[in-house]
Amino acid sequence: MSYTAPLKDMLFVIEELADVASVSALPGFEDATLEIAQAVLDEAAKFNGEVLAPLNAEGDKHPSEWHDGKVTTTPGFKEAFRQYGEGGWQGVVHPADFGGQGLPKLIATPCIEMLNAANMSFALCPLLTDGAIEALLTAGSDELKQRYLPKLISGEWTGTMNLTEPQAGSDLALVRTRAEPQGDGTYKVFGTKIFITYGEHDMAENIVHLVLARTPGAPEGVKGISLFLVPKFLVDEDGSLGERNDVHCVSIEHKLGIKASPTAVLQYGDHGGATGYLIGEENRGVEYMFIMMNAARFAVGVQGIAVSDRAYQQAAAYAKDRVQSRPVDGSAKQSVAIIRHPDVRRMLSTMRALTEGARALAYVAAAHSDFAHHAADADTRAFHSAIYEYLVPIVKGWSTEMSIDVTSLGVQVHGGMGFIEETGAAQHLRDARILTIYEGTTAIQANDLIGRKTVRDGGAAARAILAQIDETLAALEQHDGAPFDAMHRRLTAGRAALASTVDFVLRKAKDDPNAVFAGGVAYLKLAGIVLSGWQMARALIVANARRADDPAFYGAKIATAHFFADHVLPQAVALEASIVSAKGDQGMFALAEDQF
Amino acid sequence: MSYTAPLKDMLFVIEELADVASVSALPGFEDATLEIAQAVLDEAAKFNGEVLAPLNAEGDKHPSEWHDGKVTTTPGFKEAFRQYGEGGWQGVVHPADFGGQGLPKLIATPCIEMLNAANMSFALCPLLTDGAIEALLTAGSDELKQRYLPKLISGEWTGTMNLTEPQAGSDLALVRTRAEPQGDGTYKVFGTKIFITYGEHDMAENIVHLVLARTPGAPEGVKGISLFLVPKFLVDEDGSLGERNDVHCVSIEHKLGIKASPTAVLQYGDHGGATGYLIGEENRGVEYMFIMMNAARFAVGVQGIAVSDRAYQQAAAYAKDRVQSRPVDGSAKQSVAIIRHPDVRRMLSTMRALTEGARALAYVAAAHSDFAHHAADADTRAFHSAIYEYLVPIVKGWSTEMSIDVTSLGVQVHGGMGFIEETGAAQHLRDARILTIYEGTTAIQANDLIGRKTVRDGGAAARAILAQIDETLAALEQHDGAPFDAMHRRLTAGRAALASTVDFVLRKAKDDPNAVFAGGVAYLKLAGIVLSGWQMARALIVANARRADDPAFYGAKIATAHFFADHVLPQAVALEASIVSAKGDQGMFALAEDQF
Incomplete structure (x- = not known):
């Protein structure tokens, strides 16, 4: 049940079908040659084959466990995630300005394939973190970017996407979570989110939740939804972790598969409101x-x-x-x-x-x-x-x-x-x-x-x-x-x-x-x-x-x-x-x- | 998660596509009219919907468990199987001579569909018992038929099929289990069989194993395999249960599905040999x-x-x-x-x-x-x-x-x-x-x-x-x-x-x-x-x-x-x-x- 990355097949596609030479001719990708691709893929193959692949069956046998609001992941996952971060794997595709490697998606994609082939349950944590990074890069203020992106890209913190609510599966028009402005630029967030992948876990110091919610008086439907950043632990101005925020994992799901990946029900604001920060402009959250x-x-x-x-x-x-x-x-x-x-x-x-x-x-x-x-x-x-x-x-x-x-x-x-x-x-x-x-x-x-x-x-x-x-x-x-x-x-x-x-x-x-x-x-x-x-x-x-x-x-x-x-x-x-x-x-x- | 038998659809097929009228015109099936079919199906729908369907999820949550050679089935299964037998459901298609109802396969088939829709894990026990009954009817001696068929058809005992061995999945030529004649008409059986559905359980007083094995000097390959009846408990001449036979369940499998159905590894002859009875002629077992x-x-x-x-x-x-x-x-x-x-x-x-x-x-x-x-x-x-x-x-x-x-x-x-x-x-x-x-x-x-x-x-x-x-x-x-x-x-x-x-x-x-x-x-x-x-x-x-x-x-x-x-x-x-x-x-x- 081992996994050997199909490097030759991957490089064939990169070179012959996706034409990496033309990608490395693009401004900013001058270093992204076939040789670099090969070197990156070789390293990825080693890490994923040796560290993560053996943990895949473990995750199925010993799923993440919830106890009293805390989630303990499969034995070995925490240490593997530390190595993942230290190896720079979270940052492959992200900008060098925030600590990433700034490589093309064409080279990042086989890395993502290997990661998921080695251990799909594990890979979901980086996958969701990538999504949070993308959203912050696109719409976050400079302050939010400076405060959160380096830690996310280094793999010290992780990210989540909070869309689904019990009454609103894929139908975002039904989102009811609300965010009340506090007058100081922050908001208090209240509501329940379900199906939150890695919504709670023990693999990183902090979890950065990106949460869809409605502000008071917002239009009905999808045009009245805003996006908020709600950290598990508040982050002080010097970047150190402050007090625990009012977002809590009340349970995780018992699933058919990807059992090591905790699928959380998150409760926001049961103890006075979870502090959140608006990303971009109000009512553009769905965008x-x-x-x-x-x-x-x-x-x-x-x-x-x-x-x-x-x-x-x-x-x-x-x-x-x-x-x-x-x-x-x-x-x-x-x-x-x-x-x-x-x-x-x-x-x-x-x-x-x-x-x-x-x-x-x-x-x-x-x-x-x-x-x-x-x-x-x-x-x-x-x-x-x-x-x-x-x-x-x-x-x-x-x-x-x-x-x-x-x-x-x-x-x-x-x-x-x-x-x-x-x-x-x-x-x-x-x-x-x-x-x-x-x-x-x-x-x-x-x-x-x-x-x-x-x-x-x-x-x-x-x-x-x-x-x-x-x-x-x-x-x-x-x-x-x-x-x-x-x-x-x-x-x-x-x-x-x-x-x-x-x-x-x-x-x-x-x-x-x-x-x-x-x-x-x-x-x-x-x-x-x-x-x-x-x-x-x-x-x-x-x-x-x-x-x-x-x-x-x-x-x-x-x-x-x-x-x-x-x-x-x-x-x-x-x-x-x-x-x-x-x-x-x-x-x-x-x-x-x-x-x- | 209830189940309602689609009686109208079933009767439509029975009447219009499978032409039950022509089946009931066959000798021996004079009673098997559409009205009888309807009455049988109505009863089957009730029993399966009310008794077995609610146990289906239970079987998944509480699979059969092995402990020290004994298998305990899902709570409720034993009582349900008693009702199944008493309702005459095991005998629907089998001859009236041995206690069955002798109905056509056309009427038995929707009953089997309902049984399996209600509870597939449960249904496997009757399914395998049917197979054992068919083999005995076809090739068993009158003595074996008299001794075993009434109890199998009444649902008091159950049957199994023992083909697979660790080295022989679908390849029966590789079967190694051996049967040594004892001179008194019986054989001693030795070997390991795997993947035996309901090979051990607590739902019936006795289990009748039909086992493929080789006699000494038999030809190689599939032409040297004979079929034996090996009861869990020996059966005395008066039909009462005698001593425990030397067939033991050493483990059951941990499976993707049908978890209530115990899939047994059976060990024959570890304590001197399991007493077996030849069915039909030697070397015709595969047939x-x-x-x-x-x-x-x-x-x-x-x-x-x-x-x-x-x-x-x-x-x-x-x-x-x-x-x-x-x-x-x-x-x-x-x-x-x-x-x-x-x-x-x-x-x-x-x-x-x-x-x-x-x-x-x-x-x-x-x-x-x-x-x-x-x-x-x-x-x-x-x-x-x-x-x-x-x-x-x-x-x-x-x-x-x-x-x-x-x-x-x-x-x-x-x-x-x-x-x-x-x-x-x-x-x-x-x-x-x-x-x-x-x-x-x-x-x-x-x-x-x-x-x-x-x-x-x-x-x-x-x-x-x-x-x-x-x-x-x-x-x-x-x-x-x-x-x-x-x-x-x-x-x-x-x-x-x-x-x-x-x-x-x-x-x-x-x-x-x-x-x-x-x-x-x-x-x-x-x-x-x-x-x-x-x-x-x-x-x-x-x-x-x-x-x-x-x-x-x-x-x-x-x-x-x-x-x-x-x-x-x-x-x-x-x-x-x-x-x-x-x-x-x-x-x-x-x-x-x-x-x-």
Whole structure:
């Protein structure tokens, strides 16, 4: 149950598909070369493989425990988090001004993948802290930045996102937590927040809660919500910790997975009010929260890739080791390792192809983010920003949906042993099962993909991507052989399915929203499959050209792309049928509620 | 978290799709009319809903416990099992000669569905007992039958199947347990068996283990395995319990789901040998075991349907109750129950359509089994037997594969609450996850479908079914309207995909077994989708004709069939592509083992 970071695969994507050379040509990223990427990834692989991976099963066996308002994390987590901070891992992507390394997202993303593959429950603490850092960087006052960012970026303190309340799951309009101005620039915060990841724990000296709340007289709905910083311990002007703030953890949840990650119910203001500091302007809280959310959504997509790879590694190791039954092709008279059985190989190939495809898409998206923030001219930034924004719900939604299938296949490869908890395969499925839910369910990602990412720009971003796929298709035509033929045929069909779906969404979104939104998740999955397949096609072309350099490695890339074309891409056409020909909704909305 | 048996849906299938009238016209089933079916199902619904359903979550919270060789089941299970036996439920399908009710499988199947929907962990004990009864009926001597069957059928004793050993999962050739003849007709059994469901428990006075073992000098491989009856307590000639036999439970497993069902490691013969009795003839054990297995495989398929329906009921109830966010079509200004959101409706419709489709196929298969055993003439029996045998791996494989998706959607409908164990949605997913593994993994079902069920008869059974689909397609053509148009179009494509896959399997099985077996699971899923869709098409025609009788009920049947056509059937074409155009294996077998 060890984890070995797939460094070669990661660097292949960074170099060949996400073009790290062009990222390191951006202003401010001059140091971010392939060599630096390699050095950073090597170190990350060591730390995550040696320190965090062995604690993953521990976290499942010994979840975080709540007692009398305090949360004790899994034995070993506290020390590991100290090492994580000291190693500078919290700061990889954050500005050097506040102690970070200021590296591109393209290099930070594989680090996040490794962290999550090694230990997803642990990784949630840095993930949420990243979100708090992003929000402070974007909207915090200089004073708040100076006081909080260095400690967050160094990993001495951690951050949280406080959105959900008992009556308001994803529906922020229903937020009731209130913040009363005290006349001295501070506020007193009152309310209950639920599902707060690492809302209380013993791994850091202080916890910086970012909290959505309403000020008195604020407008109803999402336009009357502000964002507050509420520290667990107040911070004095010299940066030292002051008195305990009035925010308390009243319980943690008993969950299907990610058991080491404490999911807290936080009570604000039961003893007079929790002191909070406004971030940015009043009533713009949801806007700021979306900055955190967008970063977090991308990261959750990477979690899906990470847990998939971990499950794949474990299943592949088992399949090479477990001996059972003779091969169907009669190539051996005795029982053989189960990896020689066609269905086991199909399962492993599926796990691998889905994971590699989603990884390539996520890293390519990360490079777009780097261009969106660092390119010299505004048009280039706007173009890449639009592409990145289009890809975020797909990276989040597709990478997590496929991770449930991949981790479930991981159980299946193990047969009966997969159902026994000691084997460890089931943990990955249980852990993965949250990924399509938190930071916005897949349906919420699909709504975002339809509304803000497809309809709002009239399909411009989608069509820009389709045009890039056409370039890849033209390049595929220059080659012969079964992998190229299969890929060209299936990617052509997939591209057509995606284009027709985008047209359908644009044509119908206003007049028949139910039909369009009923097909939203299918659109998201279709886009995930086609865009991952497109990356596999690009990988195929590169691997073919470089095959002689490393026949085993590039041969595997070719075979995996071929498998993706044959076994994954055909699903795109079925999804299109389910959206476009079905008009999404007819059988579905014919029923009254009480007929369900 | 209650369970209400879908009696109306069940009776619709029994009457209209599985034609109970024709079953009750078979010799020996004269009493098995629709009215009797209704009466039996009513009683079953009461017992399962009132007694067993409330114990389902209890079993998850308080699993069976092992201590010092003894297993204590979940509080309430022992008393419930007593009621189960006294109610005659163990005997529904078994012969009246030994105390059973002798009802058709068509009527027993919905009872099994209810039992498993109410409490899958509990239901495993009767399920395994059924298997033991079947094997004894088929191959046991009169003495063994007289001594054991009445107590098993009355539910006073329970039965087990002992196949698996640590080194031999699904590979029975590796079985090492040995049985030494004692000269008095009995044997002494020695060995270790693992994964024995209800191998030890406190719910019955005695446990009747059916055990695969080798006699001295038996041939190697599966042709040298015999089947033995090894009771936990020896049974005296007068039927009273004698001394404790030398079979002991040394541990039980810590599992992902079905936690109340004890999965035992059994040690035979550590204290001189466990007394066993040969069932049937030596070296024919695997053949007899397949009788049990076939019955058990069908029942496991029904488990998939059952847990899917339970998950659907829970998700639908939650979706009607949970209020969140405004509808996308602007039909309300305030937040609404989430069932009004298109994606929630899509998820519920998917759960419902898959469950209804799989149920219809399973009940229709049960009716074929009744004809196979009870039809007056041999040709009719042979025809129905071939159809039933073809359907068994599909009912097992497809109903269980889809149950993982359905129960996972059940979690998703609940959003964040679905990940909290107290909600109960996650239990269904954890429970369902074993179903594609035990009694033969989906790959093993697919191998059976290819080898014994398609290739061996040259595709005769498959083509007989395709001809029946053609009749349904012709009937669909007589109707107009969107549901009929959609169903005709998609079922035509699905039928073609199935036919082309069957041709591919027949053409290639010998020359290119890797290609064929690599596509085996896809073939099985394709068949599951198309044959379920075919049943939905038949339901559509009936519901349309009877719509005026009960517009809400039949309207829902029409809408569900329409949904199935639009959203499920299109996957058949993608699966065909993955088998036939891909030749299954190219990308997959290009890799050496160490490239994984």
